[in-house]
Structures are given as C-alpha cells and as structure tokens.
Amino acid sequence: MTDHQLPAGFADLEPFVADWNIPKRADRFHKRVNTEYGVIKKFYDAIVTRMDAVIAHLNRYPVEEIGRLPEAESRLLNLAFSFMQISAAVECWEAPDNGALDPDKVEIIDCT
Amino acid sequence: MEPLNIAAPSNLDRKYARKYPELGAGRLPVDDCISQEYYGLEKKYLFKRSWICVARHTEIPNVGDYLVKDIAVLDTSVTVVRGRDKKLRAFHNYCPHRLNKINKPGRGNCKAFICRFHGWTFDLDGRLAHLDNEHLFADFQREKNGLHSIHLEEWEGFVFINIEDKPQETLKEWMGPMYDRFSGYFDGYKLTGHLSVEMACNWKLSIDSQTEAYHAPNLHARTLGEAVSGKENPTSLFHSIDFHGRHMTAATYANPGYIPTPSEIIAGTNASRTLYPASAETLDKLPEGINSGRHRDWIFDLDLVFPNFGIFPSSGYFIAQWFWPEGVNKTRLDVMVYTYEPTTIGDVIAAENTHVHMLDVLREDFSTLEGTQEGMESGVQPAILLCDEEVTVRHTHYVVDQYIRAQRALRP
Incomplete structure (x- = not known):
C-alpha cells in the first residue's frame, strides 16, 4: 500500500509522506523545530521544484472541498503545507529554527 | 506615585519632533513599565474608563453564540452574546445571586445562561428568567436581578466594551479620526x-516592539529584514507616522529591490492576491485610510487603537493584535491573522506561507x-533613548500618561 499514498505522478514525494503528512499547523511547526536540518533540507530539495505541479493538481478540486479531499490528495496538501513550514529554515537561516522565542512558548490555535 | 513627566522640550531638527513637539525628545523614563503603583493607575483610570476591543463579530455569528473572556486588567470576566434579536450584548459573567462565575472562558452556543450553583437562569438578553424559591427572598424583584450589563458597541465588525456605568464618549467619539478610515475593508x-x-513584560513593551520599524533590519535580518529595508532605505524608515488623537497609523516601507525566496515566489505566483512578506503593490481598492500616501513601495500599515488594540492592514491580509495586561510585568498577546477569502x-x-x-x-x-x-527592572538606567523614528513608542507612553492624568483630575 505504501506505493500509493499520493496521487499518480507524485511517486517521487512518497518517501516524505511518513514524516511530513501533518494536518495541523501547530504540529508542523513543532515537527520543523524538532527535526534535524539534514532531514528538512532533503524534503525541501525534493519538493521545491514540484510545488507548482502539486498546486496545479490540487487546484482541480474546488476550494470548498479542501476538508473533504480524497486521502491521497489530502496527504499531498499536507506536504504542500509542510513545505511552507520548512521553507524559511532552508531559504533564510539554514537551521530548523531562527533561534527566536522558545518554540514551546507560543500557542498556535486551530482556526478551522 | 505621581504620573510620569515624559515630555521634555526638544530643540532637535527631526521631522517627527518638529511635527509633534508636545511629545518631546528626551529620554523616556522606565517607571511606567516597572511600577506596580503605576499599573494600578492604568487599571483604574485607563482600562476601566476606556472602550476596549474584545472580539470580532464573526466569532459569534449566530443567535445564542457567546464568548467568555477573563479580563484581568478590568478585574472581571465578560460574556458577549448574540441575542434572539441578533444584537450583541455584554455582561459581567457573575450570577447576581451569590456572584458565582457562570461560564468558563471560551466560546459556545446556548439558549440561556444557567448558573450551576443554584440554577438561576438568564435569557440571552440578561433578564432573570427562572429561579427556585423566589418567594423566600426578601423584597425581591426579578427584573432588578438580571445579569450586570456592560456597554457594547461595534466598529467595522470589531466588538468593543466599556465597563463604566456611563461611558464618557460613544465609541465613535472614542475612535475619532480613525472611525471612518477603513470603511468596510475588514469584511x-x-x-x-x-x-x-x-x-x-509590561503590556506597553509588547506594543513598542511592534510599532517601530527601526528594529526590522536587525532583529528581522534573516526573515523580514530585506523585504522592508534596502539601498534607498537601509534602516526601514516609515513612509509616514500619523497620530489621530490617542490612536496612531504608521506606513511601513517595502524594498522594491527585494528578491523573494523560492517559497515566496511559489506562494506569489499561485495566489490570486498579494500576501506577506513579499512586497505588496498598492491596490487602489484599499480605503483611503490604508496606505493613505498611496506608496507603491508599501508593505503594511501599523495602526494602534488606543489603548491596547493593534491592526496591521495590508492588501491581502490583516493582523489584529490584542495586548492584554495581566500584571505590571505580565502580558497576554493574542494575534489573529485574517487572509482574503480563498478561491482556489x-x-x-x-x-500558509504567510502564516x-x-x-x-x-x-x-x-x-x-x-x-x-528585565533590563528596565535592573535599575541600571532610569530611562531609555528613542530616536525620531521611534516617536511611535514615545506617543504610546505619552497618551497613556495623559489619559491617566486627565481622568484622575476628572474623578479621583
């Protein structure tokens, strides 16, 4: 089953589903700051050139259905969110975190 | 303790010192951020005699929707509820019987408020609807024992309360020139x-840290810095700072030479409107009060609604920030991020990139x-230095102090 966790055409991103298929923003943030930089960088390098295709694929679904996507698409969406979460770690400070306020101090409250 | 004397005469040829001579240009004493006594003055003369924003109307859209907030600086717990007539009302969250707290902080929907202690039941409009043993209370009048109401008014969908028996100003008067600047923008x-x-930390420090841009190229060197400073404006000088009575607006510069990161480009090319932090072009659709100078190289405004409500409007999102004092050196910050209604x-x-x-x-x-x-409490220095661009910080402390003085003179 692990071969088909993502929609067809995104097999190259399959290895990252286990780590980065995270539905909630708060959990993605804590995953980022608690993950080794090398692991983050590997995911970034794999997905950064694929993001336009990821978004084009997901845009085939109406935005109203974002909470009811097929499982494979839902995982792909979470990978896209995770890409945004880790992007600055690679693009701005080459470390999991920017060394600002203790990550555990901020409460990220779900708005969905 | 006497209120502070913040303003010192200024002979400096600085643009904001010239524009706002009453704010002075001297050092700003730290006392108002570290003195327990001063915090007491703020509670008594400022917060308990002000219009305070507590919510956005969309948090409680339906009949029976309510939210409960413990507001330490007002020494009370507040319920805001949408009644059967769709109107919003606010009450102190305590049962008039024995003053038990009725609801826990949070949100919900109900048909009536029931005090669990003895079952007193209140309609959504605060009237006492039911109690047991009514005949056993001496000289009892049911209509005089409803929930204690709090004055509530709305501005642009933001819900404000005022716990004075009789507010000294309407919310419109309170907002002054701010009132008409946003005309439907938030919807x-x-x-x-x-x-x-x-x-x-003191609540005013949390405002100060976000209402000047002098810090941006340094503190945000590896995040926002390059987007808001560049060759033409290396220290991120504001386009303009305007004080509207006690409130303020500052327009923040965006670096037109900024090269977005790959993730910002991905976000930018796939979004139907401009988001943060990539430079935002001026949209003519923005109401006059936002980016009022119509600068092309503008990223967002910093608005502060006196005393503790911040709004940072941009073209594709806005941030609403509540700076809640909980003690002289304790502050709760609530930051709400609103983005445009997505179409894809x-x-x-x-x-998500923005968030x-x-x-x-x-x-x-x-x-x-x-x-x-900590530095202020160390006593190492009795006052801080502020440059002309940090006049926003000066203004915040000044208007708080002025308000306390005026209120104390009015009603000690």
Missing part, C-alpha cells in the same frame, strides 16, 4: 490563524520582550 477577510503567548486551494497554500513566516517574525519580536523588561 472580505477570514480568520485563518491565531497565536497566543504570555510574556513576562492554491490560495490556501499561499496563505508560517508571520509566526517566525513575531517570535523574533516577542524574543526581545522579557529581556527588555
């Missing part, structure tokens, strides 16, 4: 992010707060 946005943090899933993914970067930038802002409070 097209949806709450998509909420951050909350408690910091060991790509819009939602692009907005993520906003959190990292805000964590940089927050990271200075406890250290600054």
